[in-house]
Amino acid sequence: MNKKKATLLLADGTVFTGSLVGNHGTNGGEICFNTGMTGYQEIYTDPSYTGQIIVNTTPHIGNYGVIDEEAESEHPLIAGIVVNDFSQVYSRLDAKQSLQEYLEFHGITGIADVDTRKLVRHIRSKGAMNAIISSDIEDLEELKKELAKVPDMDGLELSSHVSTKESYYFGSEDAPIKVACLDYGIKKNILRCLSERGIYCKVFPAKTSLAEMEAWGPHAYFLSNGPGDPAVMEYAVETTREILALDKPLFGICLGHQILARACNVSTYKMHHGHRGLNHPIKNLLSGKSEITSQNHGFVVNKEDIENNPELEVTHVHLNDGTVAGIRLKNKPAFSVQYHPESSPGPHDSRYLFDQFISFIQN
Numbered sequence: 001m002n003k004k005k006a007t008l009l010l011a012d013g014t015v016f017t018g019s020l021v022g023n024h025g026t027n028g029g030e031i032c033f034n035t036g037m038t039g040y041q042e043i044y045t046d047p048s049y050t051g052q053i054i055v056n057t058t059p060h061i062g063n064y065g066v067i068d069e070e071a072e073s074e075h076p077l078i079a080g081i082v083v084n085d086f087s088q089v090y091s092r093l094d095a096k097q098s099l100q101e102y103l104e105f106h107g108i109t110g111i112a113d114v115d116t117r118k119l120v121r122h123i124r125s126k127g128a129m130n131a132i133i134s135s136d137i138e139d140l141e142e143l144k145k146e147l148a149k150v151p152d153m154d155g156l157e158l159s160s161h162v163s164t165k166e167s168y169y170f171g172s173e174d175a176p177i178k179v180a181c182l183d184y185g186i187k188k189n190i191l192r193c194l195s196e197r198g199i200y201c202k203v204f205p206a207k208t209s210l211a212e213m214e215a216w217g218p219h220a221y222f223l224s225n226g227p228g229d230p231a232v233m234e235y236a237v238e239t240t241r242e243i244l245a246l247d248k249p250l251f252g253i254c255l256g257h258q259i260l261a262r263a264c265n266v267s268t269y270k271m272h273h274g275h276r277g278l279n280h281p282i283k284n285l286l287s288g289k290s291e292i293t294s295q296n297h298g299f300v301v302n303k304e305d306i307e308n309n310p311e312l313e314v315t316h317v318h319l320n321d322g323t324v325a326g327i328r329l330k331n332k333p334a335f336s337v338q339y340h341p342e343s344s345p346g347p348h349d350s351r352y353l354f355d356q357f358i359s360f361i362q363n
């Protein structure tokens with residue numbers, strides 16, 4: 001097969017060449033890598049990756065095609081993909097489409113035949129940075145100019161752009177518990193995990209006022225995952241403070257965890273290259289048990305700020321680097337985790353957190 005050439009240029013000037021996959025074009029974003037061996041479709045459709053170029057460390061991508069049920073949102077919002085061995089053919093009876101067709105349909109540009117081990121080692125040592133993929137522009141000077149236009153993830157607010165425009169319902173209307181979910185870029189599997197446990201969800205746009213959500217009469221609140229920098233989401237922090245004042249149960253995942261922390265005057269900061277994969281070890285400090293978790297974050301909450309805050313407690317730590325992976329409020333039914341108990345993809349070790357949320361609501 002005749003492959004069209006593509007170029008990947010990193011902000012520090014490093015160049016990789018390979019072949020085009022997906023739609024032809026030029027697109028930039030923050031480059032990051034995910035170490036999961038499965039789940040490319042869920043990863044590409046997770047709204048938290050908006051504006052990011054994803055490098056899959058697992059070499060074989062596309063081999064099982066795509067299937068509607070595995071999309072975590074309606075459209076992939078990623079800025080591109082970088083893979084080693086891209087499979088144009090797929091082997092799965094249920095698959096609807098090839099990954100090539102899917103990426104083309106959604107206008108996503110990617111590059112294959114890249115030495116992804118070398119690239120990942122580079123990102124690991126140099127840290128997160130912007131990059132650009134192009135199948136159209138070969139001139140590096142011209143590509144550098146395009147790359148310079150790509151915004152920095154540090155200080156970027158994206159949630160309000162990816163959030164639902166209108167509120168909607170998820171789950172059974174007859175379910176006994178009503179939870180208001182603030183959509184900062186919510187993954188579908190979170191809604192499935194909640195509704196499977198007897199929760200009727202109403203998903204609200206990121207900037208909905210507390211009064212509008214309270215008018216529905218929810219028993220509890222949920223703060224979703226999402227893209228961008230939590231430090232520039234003052235609107236979400238304000239609403240979260242108002243929710244906390246109600247004393248209703250509150251659960252936050254990933255970006256939602258960072259927002260809850262910020263609402264308690266805890267700062268957040270950008271990590272060197274983040275945590276993205278399906279086998280991140282976490283220790284639950286309350287039970288003493290470890291969990292293998294699914295993760296996708298580039299920002300993290302400040303541990304010292306939590307330790308200096310008498311209202312807060314660190315409940316989970318990341319065993320690779322000691323960063324905070326979970327917190328709770330000591331005097332309120334509010335808690336959050338930096339990782340993904342809904343996984344999809346990933347192990348199900350942390351699903352108990354949804355049950356914990358239910359028990360907070362029932363008590």
Ligand SMILES: NC(=O)CC[C@H](N)C(=O)O
Binds near residue numbers: 228254256
């Ligand atoms: N998955 C998420 O919610 C990501 C949160 C945030 N955008 C980060 O990168 O840290």
